[in-house]
Amino acid sequence: MSKAPAARVSYADRLADRLGAGSVTGLLLKLLFLGVVNGLSLYAVLTLLPMREWTPLVVVVLATVAIDWVYLSSRRIPLKFLIPGTIALLIFQVYPVLYTGYIGLTNYGTGNVLNEQQAIDRIIADSITVPDDAIRYQSTPLVDDADELALLLTDPEGEIFLGTGDGLTTLEEGDIVGEGADRRILDTYRPLTLREVGDREAEVLAFAVPIDAEDVEELAVDTEADAISVQTFNTAAVAIQRLEHDAATGEIVDLVDGTVYTAIEGTFTAEDGSTLRPGFREFIGFSNFERVLTSPAIRGPFMRVFLWTFAFAVLSVITTFVLGLALALALNDPRLKLRRTTRSLLIIPYALPSFMTALIWRGLMNTSFGPINEVLGVDIPWLTSQAFAGALPKASVLLVNLWLGFGYMFLITTGALQAMPEEVKEAARVDGASGWQILRRITLPLLLVAVGPLLIASFAFNFNNFNTVFLLTGGGPPIQGTLTPAGHTDILISFSSRLAFAGGRGQDFGLAAAISTIIFFLVAIFSYIGFKRTKVLEEIN
Amino acid sequence: MKRYRKWIALVPVAALVLAACGTDEEPADEPVEEVEETEEAEEEEEAVEEEEEAEEDEEAAPVRADADLVIWADDTRRDVVEPFAEQFGDEQGISVAVQEVPFDQIRENVVIQGPAGQGPDIFIGAHDWLGEMVESGVVAPLDLGGAADDFLEVATQAFAYDGTNYGLPYAIENIALIRNTELAPEPVETLDDMVEVGLAAVEAGDADLPVAWQQDPGDPFHNYWVVTGAGGYVFGQADDGSYLADDIGIDSEGGLRAAEIFGELYEQDVLNQDISYDIMIDTFSSGRAPFAVTGPWALGDFEGVDFEVEPLPAIDGNPAGPFVGVQGFMLSAFAENELAARTFVLDFMGTADAQLELYEAGNRPPALVDAFEQVQDDPAVAGFGAAGEDGRPMPAIPEMGSVWEAWTLAYTNIFSGADPEESFEEAANQIRELIGL
16 A cells, blocks of 8 residues: 555656655756756747857757756766756857957948948849939839739820830820729730739849830930839839949959959959949958057057056055955954945945946036035145146045955955864964964965965956956046057057057957957967966965 | 648748738838927037937838839928929829938938939938048939039038039028127127127126037037138148048148137136037027027027027137038939939929028028029028038048047047147147047
């Protein structure tokens, strides 16, 4: 009697066990999780399929199969821990870095957005124009009983023609029977609705009514014009196509003067250097990197900006860390009252979005109207002084960044201090160490082991702290006498955004990506050195 | 049997899969994002806005609705366009969707989503987007035919890029001089008069600023009228009105004269780099400035003040022309329904009815002459129209990007006490350098 339930339980457990879960609840949770993952990826596949995005499609399928394979097994335990991290690392770290590097090798940017076929189609389509003096007909697309297209044309004088693939015929009054959509012309043609035209749009747009030489002269247009074609649903006119794509050579040929345009680095260029637009996205090797490293316009302010970026990042980390640590030490003293409340208040600047607070600081520090100067009754140009290489605005940026960032440091050092065993300090005190010595010799080294990597992360973050600089000073005040616009508080990322997004001929994503890649390597090198140093610290302990 | 049991595990998976697929049925044409529209609030704010939008973009880029004809419009114009679109759809038996996309997001998303096949057939936009869009090949030419003469000249000139027309204009906008009739009862004719009246008001303690004229830290857009009045220009123009990127006029004789004027304005304490858009609005709307130099977008905030909208004062006896921005309907180069799109724009949006309704919604003078004349009894519209008469279409060529950048810094330098003429010369050289980069 008691056997039956026991057997059932063991069956469920066995199933759970085989599928690599410890219990039935675990199994259910796992199935739920895998269900969500599979559901999402199927959704992704169905979205990507019609877009013909093969690479992400393959990645999604492979990742899903890998996840199912690993988790639907009772073995492969190490992989179960590794795979989520690995996938996240690949998607959120490795892929963006590689993709940025790849964009840096292309000419992607204003003028080079389309792919080659799209660009060619656009160039050809744009070369079809209606001459200014051409006659514009009122037109209605028609179809005859055999499904052949034709146009019912009315010229500005009110004369009515039937245009077919063979040419123009003048129509008399009696040829058209009925009104509107029910019209019958010469008993065989009926008007197409816009819906029908939409369904066979390519055919309608390509349809041309040839006109003979006599008419051409009468129409007083260029002699290359030899056909009337549809312009909108209800107008038609003589149009001239000037360019043609030669599929065999991949070149574009000017039909009027015979100029040949060849694709060079994503732009169709003639021998005399004239180009056609739009260009297309193309792999151009290391040209962008070359420009960054060799162009005098970029190199000019580069060193100054680079040094300030470095100083900004280092000083930001030091100032925020020192203030955060000091507050954390003070508030770690149990004799202090209202510690919790004070702690919560202190992290407010960190908790508020810097997007908002940086703009508020910009207002506060306004020279003529800012509350700071008003309260102090002074006229200090906090954010705009150009004296001493913009020393004051630089200090202001650091000050605001200190305000924005000390809460974070306070948070992590408080955590690390609370996790520190009290006995160690106790022992030091027994040995007669002073408070300062304990801090210097015991607390700090132990603390740095814990927060060292976070300081490096903070350095990397501040190295690219676009928001604070851009929102507070916009990189200004300007440095006078530079070849390209640059400001005293510009850091590398804001300086390059000036070059790549607001300079030259529109946006240049290729250049931006090249600079980003260079910044990535710089930060990687600094971080590597930093991690080496914290390793040394760990070994001491 | 064992095998069979293992597959049972897939049942809930399948159920979830089906549930996930179900989300596909959501109506695609629902509002994309409810973003407070700060729209035409000018170049220097645009930088900040773009930043904001960059963040929003990460959430969702608008995706083409499932309809034969898709139109992208901002929240102000969407409601106007929709009834026309519905009527057109009914007449022609096609489905039409008007999607709401915030104004500045339309720009980047037409460039990105268009080539990916997720863009609209028709979108509204500003003419100065054309440079980027035409160079990138995402916008299609629109032959206005005989209708071109029905629009204000500045409007059709603005939508012509290298001699080809790319849009049907519906509204024009430009800055003007807004005069507080209490603090400055008489209209001013010249810049000197304006400065004199303004400084007197400040001296008398009636005003905080002689002119509410935003800079923060330098504003080539709001300063351009002084440049044209002084005989300068930003880019030279060909006979057909198109701008020439290789002729930079910032350091021309007239440009340098303008620099000198800005140096004087700085020394007279009329201008400085602290006057932001907000301060300009606050000061004028609280009656603490006799004049404001701004556009129709600010009028909503000035309700508590009695004011007149007038042409910008003359410089050295020459009329001053601001930049004129034109908004219009454009066709995507990747329209799925090109003929229907052209037909709709030309036949429905070029009518006086449509243009007047767009005027009422957006409060900008219409671009169609017929409609423009009908709204002249609105003093504000007439004032902005008069101020724009000597205006020049804002150059749409992509080289303008470097102009905003370098010229802003030149003004900042002047307002920091640097030599005005040298600052303009430096800006001109920086622009040449950036364009050649």
